[in-house]
Amino acid sequence: MKKIGVVDTTFARVDMADYAVRALKSRGTGFKVLRETVPGIKDLPVACRRLFLEGADLCLALGMPGKAEYDKTCAHEASLALLFAAVLEAKPVVECFVFEGEASGPKELHALARRRAEEHALNAYALLFRPRDLARNAGGGLRQGFPDVGAVRRTR
Amino acid sequence: MKKIGVVDTTFARVDMADYAVRALKSRGTGFKVLRETVPGIKDLPVACRRLFLEGADLCLALGMPGKAEYDKTCAHEASLALLFAAVLEAKPVVECFVFEGEASGPKELHALARRRAEEHALNAYALLFRPRDLARNAGGGLRQGFPDVGAVRRTR
Amino acid sequence: MKKIGVVDTTFARVDMADYAVRALKSRGTGFKVLRETVPGIKDLPVACRRLFLEGADLCLALGMPGKAEYDKTCAHEASLALLFAAVLEAKPVVECFVFEGEASGPKELHALARRRAEEHALNAYALLFRPRDLARNAGGGLRQGFPDVGAVRRTR
Amino acid sequence: MKKIGVVDTTFARVDMADYAVRALKSRGTGFKVLRETVPGIKDLPVACRRLFLEGADLCLALGMPGKAEYDKTCAHEASLALLFAAVLEAKPVVECFVFEGEASGPKELHALARRRAEEHALNAYALLFRPRDLARNAGGGLRQGFPDVGAVRRTR
Amino acid sequence: MKKIGVVDTTFARVDMADYAVRALKSRGTGFKVLRETVPGIKDLPVACRRLFLEGADLCLALGMPGKAEYDKTCAHEASLALLFAAVLEAKPVVECFVFEGEASGPKELHALARRRAEEHALNAYALLFRPRDLARNAGGGLRQGFPDVGAVRRTR
Numbered sequence: 001m002k003k004i005g006v007v008d009t010t011f012a013r014v015d016m017a018d019y020a021v022r023a024l025k026s027r028g029t030g031f032k033v034l035r036e037t038v039p040g041i042k043d044l045p046v047a048c049r050r051l052f053l054e055g056a057d058l059c060l061a062l063g064m065p066g067k068a069e070y071d072k073t074c075a076h077e078a079s080l081a082l083l084f085a086a087v088l089e090a091k092p093v094v095e096c097f098v099f100e101g102e103a104s105g106p107k108e109l110h111a112l113a114r115r116r117a118e119e120h121a122l123n124a125y126a127l128l129f130r131p132r133d134l135a136r137n138a139g140g141g142l143r144q145g146f147p148d149v150g151a152v153r154r155t156r
Numbered sequence: 157m158k159k160i161g162v163v164d165t166t167f168a169r170v171d172m173a174d175y176a177v178r179a180l181k182s183r184g185t186g187f188k189v190l191r192e193t194v195p196g197i198k199d200l201p202v203a204c205r206r207l208f209l210e211g212a213d214l215c216l217a218l219g220m221p222g223k224a225e226y227d228k229t230c231a232h233e234a235s236l237a238l239l240f241a242a243v244l245e246a247k248p249v250v251e252c253f254v255f256e257g258e259a260s261g262p263k264e265l266h267a268l269a270r271r272r273a274e275e276h277a278l279n280a281y282a283l284l285f286r287p288r289d290l291a292r293n294a295g296g297g298l299r300q301g302f303p304d305v306g307a308v309r310r311t312r
Numbered sequence: 313m314k315k316i317g318v319v320d321t322t323f324a325r326v327d328m329a330d331y332a333v334r335a336l337k338s339r340g341t342g343f344k345v346l347r348e349t350v351p352g353i354k355d356l357p358v359a360c361r362r363l364f365l366e367g368a369d370l371c372l373a374l375g376m377p378g379k380a381e382y383d384k385t386c387a388h389e390a391s392l393a394l395l396f397a398a399v400l401e402a403k404p405v406v407e408c409f410v411f412e413g414e415a416s417g418p419k420e421l422h423a424l425a426r427r428r429a430e431e432h433a434l435n436a437y438a439l440l441f442r443p444r445d446l447a448r449n450a451g452g453g454l455r456q457g458f459p460d461v462g463a464v465r466r467t468r
Numbered sequence: 469m470k471k472i473g474v475v476d477t478t479f480a481r482v483d484m485a486d487y488a489v490r491a492l493k494s495r496g497t498g499f500k501v502l503r504e505t506v507p508g509i510k511d512l513p514v515a516c517r518r519l520f521l522e523g524a525d526l527c528l529a530l531g532m533p534g535k536a537e538y539d540k541t542c543a544h545e546a547s548l549a550l551l552f553a554a555v556l557e558a559k560p561v562v563e564c565f566v567f568e569g570e571a572s573g574p575k576e577l578h579a580l581a582r583r584r585a586e587e588h589a590l591n592a593y594a595l596l597f598r599p600r601d602l603a604r605n606a607g608g609g610l611r612q613g614f615p616d617v618g619a620v621r622r623t624r
Numbered sequence: 625m626k627k628i629g630v631v632d633t634t635f636a637r638v639d640m641a642d643y644a645v646r647a648l649k650s651r652g653t654g655f656k657v658l659r660e661t662v663p664g665i666k667d668l669p670v671a672c673r674r675l676f677l678e679g680a681d682l683c684l685a686l687g688m689p690g691k692a693e694y695d696k697t698c699a700h701e702a703s704l705a706l707l708f709a710a711v712l713e714a715k716p717v718v719e720c721f722v723f724e725g726e727a728s729g730p731k732e733l734h735a736l737a738r739r740r741a742e743e744h745a746l747n748a749y750a751l752l753f754r755p756r757d758l759a760r761n762a763g764g765g766l767r768q769g770f771p772d773v774g775a776v777r778r779t780r
Contacts, residue, residue: 008450013464015451037446039435039454042391042407046398053402064451070411073388076229079198081395083237086202087244088399090209095198099226106464123195134193138164139171139220142195152169152262232541235510239549242514243556246521251510255538279507290505294476295483295532298507308481308574320762325776327763349758351747351766354703354719358710365714376763382723385700393707400711418776544697547666551705554670555712558677563666567694591663602661606632607639607688610663620637620730 002031002128005051005059011040012064014110016096016117020060023121028129041065041097042074045081052089059086060094060124062117067100075099092127096120098145116145158187158284161207161215167196168220170266172252172273176216179277184285197221197253198230201237208245215242216250216280218273223256231255248283252276254301272301314343314440317363317371323352324376326422328408328429332372335433340441353377353409354386357393364401371398372406372436374429379412387411404439408432410457428457470499470596473519473527479508480532482578484564484585488528491589496597509533509565510542513549520557527554528562528592530585535568543567560595564588566613584613626655626752629675629683635664636688638734640720640741644684647745652753665689665721666698669705676713683710684718684748686741691724699723716751720744722769740769 004024008017021033034056038047041063048059061082065075075097086093098116103109123144126133141149160180164173177189190212194203197219204215217238221231231253242249254272259265279300282289297305316336320329333345346368350359353375360371373394377387387409398405410428415421435456438445453461472492476485489501502524506515509531516527529550533543543565554561566584571577591612594601609617628648632641645657658680662671665687672683685706689699699721710717722740727733747768750757765773 010446010449010452010454012451013453013461015463017450035447036443037450038404038439039406039432039446039456042395043404043439045395046402046404049399049402072229073384074391076233077388077391077395079230079233080236080392081399083198083201083233084240084396085399087205087237087241090202090205092194092199092202094195107466110464110466120195127194127199131192134166134195135191137166138173138193139168140166141169142166144195149169151171152266154263154266228541232545235542235545236548239510239513239545240552243517243549243553246514246517248506248511248514250507276507283506283511287504290478290507291503293478294485294505295480296478297481298478300507305481307483308578310575310578322758322761322764322766324763325765325773327775329762347759348755349762350716350751351718351744351758351768354707355716355751357707358714358716361711361714385696386703389700389703389707392704393711396708397711419778422776422778540697544701547698547701548704551666551669551701552708555673555705555709558670558673560662560667560670562663588663595662595667599660602634602663603659605634606641606661607636608634609637610634612663617637619639620734622731622734 003034003056004031004124004128005034005036005048005056007036007038007044007047007051007059008062009038009040009044009064012062014064014113016062016064016113019114020062020117020121023118024125027122027125030129041078044078045085048082048093049085049089052091056091058092058094058124058128060096060121062096064098064100064113094120094124094127112145119144159190159212160187160280160284161190161192161204161212163192163194163200163203163207163215164218165194165196165200165220168218170220170269172218172220172269175270175273176218176277179274180281183278183281186285197234200234201241204238204249205241205245208247212247214248214250214280214284216252216277218252220254220256220269250276250280250283268301275300315346315368316343316436316440317346317348317360317368319348319350319356319359319363319371320374321350321352321356321376324374326376326425328374328376328425331426331429332374332433335430336437339434339437342441353390356390357397360394360405361397361401364403368403370404370406370436370440372408372433374408376410376412376425406432406436406439424457431456471502471524472499472592472596473502473504473516473524475504475506475512475515475519475527476530477506477508477512477532480530482532482581484530484532484581487582487585488530488589491586492593495590495593498597509546512546513553516550516561517553517557520559524559526560526562526592526596528564528589530564532566532568532581562588562592562595580613587612627658627680628655628748628752629658629660629672629680631660631662631668631671631675631683632686633662633664633668633688636686638688638737640686640688640737643738644686644741644745647742648749651746651749654753665702668702669709672706672717673709673713676715680715682716682718682748682752684720684745686720688722688724688737718744718748718751736769743768
C-alpha cells in the first residue's frame, strides 16, 4: 500500500493538513497517511526526508509564511530545501504554501488556505494514482486556491 | 535506443510538450519519448530525476511561470533544482520556460511558447545525436523563441 | 539516551545557548547536551553536521546577525547550509536567529533573544520527545520570541 | 597526459572557446583539450560534470549572458551549478562569463570576450601546471578582460 | 599533526594569506600549513575541498570581492559553495572576505584586510586547538577587522 506523508506547521494559522487529508480520503482508499507537525516551514524539508526514509512515496508539505519581507526569504529557503529533499530521494514533494499577504482578511485567508490545501492534495493523489488525469490537463492553465485561468488558444 | 524524457505542467497555458514531441519526431527516429505531466514547475526537477532513473538519457523540462513577482521566485527555485538534478545524474536537462510577461497577449504567448518548445526540442535532439551541429554554431548568438541575434564581429 | 547539539556564536551579543539549555533542562532529563561555540553564523552548519556525526539526534543552531544588508545575506547563506546539513543527515536542525534590527534597543534585544532561544529550545524538545504537543497545535499560529498570533477562523 | 575540458555555448555571440584553446596551446603541449558546445549557460554545469567523468582534470566554462535582468538570474543559477559540479568532483571549473552589458558596443564586446577568454585560459593552465605563478601573484589585484588594478600598499 | 589549508586569490589586492599564516604561527606550532592561491573567490570552494582530500582539518578561505553589484553576487555564490564544501566534508571552512567598499581608501583597505585576516586566522586556530576560548566568548559580540561590539546586558 502506498504511503503519503503530510507535514504541516504550528506557525500556520489554518489547519491545512486536516483539509488536505480529508481531500485525499475523498478520492480513494489505497494509501496510508503519515502525519507530522513541525514548528515552521524551515522544519518541513527534513521532516519530508525522514518520512521518505520511513517509506513515504510522496510528501505533501503545507506551510503559511507571514507577511514580512523576511518571511519571503524563509519561504524561499524552505522551498529550495524541499526541492533538494525531493530530488535527493527521487520522490515527489508537493509544496503547498499560502502567504498571509495573499488574502485580504482572516476569512479570505482561511478559505484560500483550505481550497489550496485541498487542491494540492488532489494533485498529490493524481501524481501517485492517476497520472493520466494530469496528462489530460497538460498546458491547461490549472491553478490551486484560485480559479483556473485555462489554456490560451492559437487565435483569439 | 536513446530515451528522451519530456515533462510539462498543468499550470502552463499552452501544451508545449505536444509541440516539443512533434519537433523531436520531425528530426529522426532513433529514440523513445517518456512523457509525464506534473502540476507545476517546482514538480519538474524530481520528475526529471525519476525519468533518469527509468533510463532517460536527457530530459526536456517545459514550464510557464506566471506574471507575478512570486512566480519569478518559483521559477528560480525550479531552475536551481533542475540544475541540481542534471549535475547529480550527469545527464542533460534542457530547461524551456516561457514567462507569461514575455508576450504582449494570448496569441503572442501561444506563438512564443510553441516556437521556444520546438527550438529547445531541436537543441535536445542535437545534444544527443548531433553534437557537431552545436559545435558549428559555437558563439553564433542563437536564440530560442525569438530571432537569433548572431555573432558580433571583430570590426564593425 | 538522546543527544541534543546546541551551537552558538561569539558574534552574537546575548548568550542565547545558556537560556536554551536551561529551557531544555526545565522540561526533562532524558537527554544529553553537546555544546559548541563557533565564531559566526556561517560556521554553524558544519558544526551541526559534526555534532550529528558524533551522535546528536537534533541540533539547535543559535545566531544573531547584525543590522547591515550584508548581514542578511550571510544569514540567508547560513540558513541554506543549515537546511542542507539537516536534509543530508535526515536529522532536525532547529534554527534560532535573532536579527539585531528586530529590537528597538539593547534591553529589548536581550529580552527577545532570551525568549526566542527558550521557545525554540522547547520546540526542539517537543520534536524529539513530544511530537503530539506539536500535532495538537497544528495551524495554531504559534510564534517564537513574539506573542502567538493564533489560528484564523472560518468566519469572523 | 592532463585533459582540459573547454565548454562553450551557441547563445554566446563570440567564439570564446576558440581564443581560449589558442591561448592554452600557446603555453605548452602537455595536455589534451576536450571540446564541447551546448545551447546556453545553464547547460554548462552538466557538460562539465560529464567531461570530468570522461577524464578531464579541469573545465573551462565559457558563456555570454544577455542584457536583461532575467539573464542575470540565469547566470547566477548557472554559476551556482558550476560551483556544485566543481566541488562534487573536486576538480576546478574556471568560469568565464562576459555580460553583454559590460561593453559599450559590438567591437568592444568582441575585444573584451577575447581577452577574458584568453586570460581565464591562462589561469586554467596555471592551476594545472604552474601553481607557483599564481602563488607569486597572491593579493596582486589581477583582473581578466580588464587591466589589472594591482595591490594596495600599506601606506600611500 | 593537524593540517590547516590556507587559500587566497590573485584577484585580492592585499596578501591576506601572508598575514593569516603569521597570525597562525604566532599562536603555536602543532600544525602544518597547506598554502594555495587561485584566481578568484569562485575558485576557493573547490580548492578547499581538494585540500580536505589531501588531509586538511580546516581551511581558511581568503578573498576580496570588488565594489560592483556583480561582485556581491559572486561573493554570495562563493560563500554558498564554501558552505557546501564544509558541510560535505564535515570540516570547518573559515571564510574571510573583505569587500573593497568596506574601506574608505587604499590604506584603510590594507589595514582592514590585514586585521580581518589575522583575526579569522586566530578563530581558525581556536576552532582546532582551543574550543574553550570560543565557548568562553559565546554571545560576546566579537567582530573580525572592526572593534568588538560586546554583549548586551539585561538592563541598561
